[in-house]
Amino acid sequence: MLTSNFKVQNPKPLISNRAIFCLLLLAAYSLLSLGCRYDMQDQPRYKAFKKNDFFADNKAMRELPEGTVARGYLRENKAFYQGKKENAGSNNATAATAAVAATTTDASGNTVVTSFPDAIEKNPVPVTQELLDRGEQRYKVFCIVCHGPVGSGDGMVVRRGYPKPPTYHDDRLRGAPDGHFFDVITNGWGKMNSYGSQIPAADRWAIVAYIRALQISQNPNGNVQMTQNNAGNAVNQTTPSNSATTQNQNTGGQNR
Amino acid sequence: MAQLFHRGANNVAKASLVIAVLLGGVAFYVYTQVARSSYLTNQFLEKQQPVQFSHKHHTGDDGIDCRYCHTSVETSYSAGIPPTQTCMNCHNQLWADSPYLEPVRASFRDNKPIEWERVHDLPEYAYFNHSIHVAKGVGCSTCHGQIDNMPAVYQESSLQMEWCLSCHRNPEAFIRPQSEIYNQEWDGNDLTVEQRQQLKADYKIRSTQMLTSCSTCHR
Structure with a gap:
């Protein structure tokens, strides 16, 4: 009405064609943008385990090039990170001779070590109640599946048909140095794979301490003798045997 | 000039106001239900995986601890595949x-x-960290349900913000002792109100104001 009455003063219509076009465009955009939730939902960045087609193996998480040492991860403490003596595999011994440890085959066909030339005798971590608690917890996560609740090698996976591992409770392993257990957890042995990537070094030592506690628990008569033998070179002379014994009494019966 | 509108048009106009409000309400209700439906949240949707891996078998039947495979759940934002x-x-x-x-x-x-097909996919504008939840007493099954009963894992919770907030507003109703974190049979009714309050204090869980602050999750 207005436009027709005042044609001369105001030749444009109230709403121009361009404005209508813009409004239509806006409406169409709003409708389309309902489906655009995924802009913020999946942002163009890579989080853990995301796929990345740029690399041949499609992994966004890249592995360190071989030989790379991140700052603070030199791990030069051989006793703590490898469970080996400081001079093992070096000096006059070549890598081949250093690795030589006497082995034999036991009744279930496992190849077992009978001498431990390179392994350190004692746990480099002070054995405390906290360490044993941690070791118990980690043992029940990673080891119990095959080695069983008390370490006799009757875990659930073994009952499902996995080859039976040697029991902890024979003279050979009672006399084995702590470093041997650490080495087997770290690098695997026989049919057991390496658990080095699943269990950090500190936890491996906790597990070693707990395995010692299990051994004492299943061998009460040898307990006193073992404690006396170990007392000479123990890092912590009083707590290990005491806490180990109480630990066993607490957990011996309640394992499934 | 004839009347443009019939006399009844007044009533039609009044009724149309009521109907418009009612329709708006119905539309809003439908919207809320669709937004919460598993069609949009993927709740209860079993994913086809490249291997027919059964959590029920491995953790339910064989009793393997969650952390045997999900090793970084206590130390990292990701539980780890x-x-x-x-x-x-x-x-x-x-x-x-x-x-x-x-x-x-x-x-x-x-x-x-x-x-593997990802089952729990949080939007990336939400920050989530497994390790802090585990450390503060939120057990696996609180969010993931009884994984040991799931041959193929599905998303038990909606993972919507209102679901997150239901716990952040009232954490003591959901937390449990550290020893029970990985116990998938845990029944929350085992604890009394006092025990829950004590747990909350022991865990040093922050105030509701802190837990529901925007930047706690959107950082």
Whole structure:
């Protein structure tokens, strides 16, 4: 009405064609943008385990090039990170001779070590109640599946048909140095794979301490003798045997 | 000039106001229900995986601890998807010839990861960290349900913001002692109100104001 009455003063219509076009465009955009939730939902960045087609193996998480040492991860403490003596595999011994440890085959066909030339005798971590608690917890996560609740090698996976591992409770392993257990957890042995990537070094030592506690628990008569033998070179002379014994009494019966 | 509108038009106009409000209400209700439906949240949706892996078998029947495979749940924002090496810890001997496990063996041979379908996919504008929830007493089954009863894992919770907030507003109703975090049979009714309050204090869980602050999750 207005436009027709005042044609001369105001030749444009109230709403121009361009404005209508813009409004239509806006409406169409709003409708389309309902489906655009995924802009913020999946942002163009890579989080853990995301796929990345740029690399041949499609992994966004890249592995360190071989030989790379991140700052603070030199791990030069051989006793703590490898469970080996400081001079093992070096000096006059070549890598081949250093690795030589006497082995034999036991009744279930496992190849077992009978001498431990390179392994350190004692746990480099002070054995405390906290360490044993941690070791118990980690043992029940990673080891119990095959080695069983008390370490006799009757875990659930073994009952499902996995080859039976040697029991902890024979003279050979009672006399084995702590470093041997650490080495087997770290690098695997026989049919057991390496658990080095699943269990950090500190936890491996906790597990070693707990395995010692299990051994004492299943061998009460040898307990006193073992404690006396170990007392000479123990890092912590009083707590290990005491806490180990109480630990066993607490957990011996309640394992499934 | 004839009347443009019939006399009844007044009533029609009044009724149309009521109907418009009612329609708006119905539309809003439908919107809220659709937004919460599993059609949009993927709740209860079982995903087809490249290997028919059964959590029910591995953790329910065999009793393997969650952390055997999800090793970083206590230390990292991600609980961790195990590398194929972890599967091979057992399956280098067990079912080593089974055709079902061929994708696993192929992955191990070719050093290519198995491409699992992600079941729990949080939007990336939300920050989530597994380790802090575990450390403060939120058990696996609180969010993931009884995984040991799931042959194929599905998303038990809606993962919507209102679901997050239901716990952040009232954490004492959901927390449990550290020893029970990985117990999938845990029944929250085992604790009294006082025990819950004590747990909350022991865990030093922050105030509701802190837990529901925007930047706690959107950072």
